[in-house]
Amino acid sequence: MESKVVVPVEGKKITLQNGKLNVPENPIIPFIEGDGIGVDVTPAMLKVVDAAVEKAYKGERKISWMEIYTGEKSTQVYGQDVWLPAETLDLIRDYRVAIKGPLTTPVGGGIRSLNVALRQELDLYVCLRPVRYYQGTPSPVKHPELTDMVIFRENSEDIYAGIEWKADSADAEKVIKFLREEMGVKKIRFPEHCGIGIKPCSEEGTKRLVRAAIEYAITNDRDSVTLVHKGNIMKFTEGAFKDWGYQLARDEFGGELIDGGPWLKIKNPNTGKEIVVKDVIADAFLQQILLRPAEYDVIACMNLNGDYIPMPWRLRLAVSVLHRVRISATNARCLKRLTGLRRNMRARIKSTQAPLFCLRR
Incomplete structure (x- = not known):
C-alpha cells in the first residue's frame, strides 16, 4: 500500500541505545492532529513547542514534525472505516516518540476506543502522569503548592482491557453458565x-x-513510591498487585522491612537517600491527596484506579496541568495533551491555553 505520510526531508529518527532514547539535534516527531478541538489545539501546540525549543537551544536544535493519521482524519486519508491504519502504528514504533490530540470513538461499531487501541497495539503499558502546581494557576483549595506527584498507571490490564460481553448475548450466557x-x-x-x-x-x-x-523514583531522587489498590475487597487482583509490588521491591531493589512491614525502604544507589515503598487503599488515598498531598510522591496503580486518581486533583489544580505520556517496553512513547473536550466546546475555549500548560514539565 502506498504511503500516505510525508516524511520530512530534514530530520533524523530517535533511536534506542542500551535501553535509552538517543535524540538527535533535529528529531522527526510524528503527531496526530486529533478530532474535535484537535484542529484548534494541535497547531497551537506545535508553535508553542517550536518556540520553547528555540528559546532553550538558541537554534541549535529543531523538531521536524511529521503528521500521521488516526480518527476521523484517517478515514478521509485512507478510506472509510480506516480509523487506525497500520502505517500509523508502524511509524510510531519506528520513530519512537509521538504526540496526539483527542480522538473520537467510532459510533455504531468498529474500534470501541481509539485511545485503548493505541495502548494495546503499541503495548503502552505505562501511563506516566506528572501532577504539580504551577504558580498563578487558580485553585479552590489552600496550599496547592504541596502537590507534586507522578502517577504510574498500568495501561494494559484491569477491567479496561475490554474483556466483556453484552447482556443476553450467547457469549455472556456461556460465561455465566460456566x-x-x-x-x-x-x-x-x-x-x-x-x-x-x-x-x-x-x-x-x-x-x-x-x-x-x-526506577523513576531512583533516577529523579524522589522520596517514596505508593502502591494504590483495593486489595481489601478484590484480594486476588488488586491485593495481588500490592503483594507483587512489594515482592519486586524486595527482590530487585533490596527493599528492607520498616518496623516489621509491609512498608519497605530502598537505598537510592545514586544519592544514598532512603526511598519508602508503601501502600494505601484507593478510597483513603483519594481523600488523603486532598488533605495531605505532601505525603505522596510517586504513585503506582492499576488501570481503573489510575483513571480515578486525577479527578480530586481537578479540585486542587486546574485541569490543564494533568498531562500524560504513555510508554512501552521498547520505550515507544505517545504523549497526550488535554482530553475530554468535544467538538461543540471548540468555540468556548481559548485554544492556545491547553498546549501552554500541558507541555510544561
Whole structure:
C-alpha cells in the first residue's frame, strides 16, 4: 500500500541505545492532529513547542514534525472505516516518540476506543502522569503548592482491557453458565439479562509497572513510591498487585522491612537517600491527596484506579496541568495533551491555553 505520510526531508529518527532514547539535534516527531478541538489545539501546540525549543537551544536544535493519521482524519486519508491504519502504528514504533490530540470513538461499531487501541497495539503499558502546581494557576483549595506527584498507571490490564460481553448475548450466557456450574460461583445476584466482564491482573504486568515507578523514583531522587489498590475487597487482583509490588521491591531493589512491614525502604544507589515503598487503599488515598498531598510522591496503580486518581486533583489544580505520556517496553512513547473536550466546546475555549500548560514539565 502506498504511503500516505510525508516524511520530512530534514530530520533524523530517535533511536534506542542500551535501553535509552538517543535524540538527535533535529528529531522527526510524528503527531496526530486529533478530532474535535484537535484542529484548534494541535497547531497551537506545535508553535508553542517550536518556540520553547528555540528559546532553550538558541537554534541549535529543531523538531521536524511529521503528521500521521488516526480518527476521523484517517478515514478521509485512507478510506472509510480506516480509523487506525497500520502505517500509523508502524511509524510510531519506528520513530519512537509521538504526540496526539483527542480522538473520537467510532459510533455504531468498529474500534470501541481509539485511545485503548493505541495502548494495546503499541503495548503502552505505562501511563506516566506528572501532577504539580504551577504558580498563578487558580485553585479552590489552600496550599496547592504541596502537590507534586507522578502517577504510574498500568495501561494494559484491569477491567479496561475490554474483556466483556453484552447482556443476553450467547457469549455472556456461556460465561455465566460456566462460572455458576463449573466454578461454583454464587455471587452473581441477577444472572439473567446480565452483562459480564473480566478483570485480568498478572504478576508480569504488575512488576514491570512497579519496576518503572521505582526506577523513576531512583533516577529523579524522589522520596517514596505508593502502591494504590483495593486489595481489601478484590484480594486476588488488586491485593495481588500490592503483594507483587512489594515482592519486586524486595527482590530487585533490596527493599528492607520498616518496623516489621509491609512498608519497605530502598537505598537510592545514586544519592544514598532512603526511598519508602508503601501502600494505601484507593478510597483513603483519594481523600488523603486532598488533605495531605505532601505525603505522596510517586504513585503506582492499576488501570481503573489510575483513571480515578486525577479527578480530586481537578479540585486542587486546574485541569490543564494533568498531562500524560504513555510508554512501552521498547520505550515507544505517545504523549497526550488535554482530553475530554468535544467538538461543540471548540468555540468556548481559548485554544492556545491547553498546549501552554500541558507541555510544561
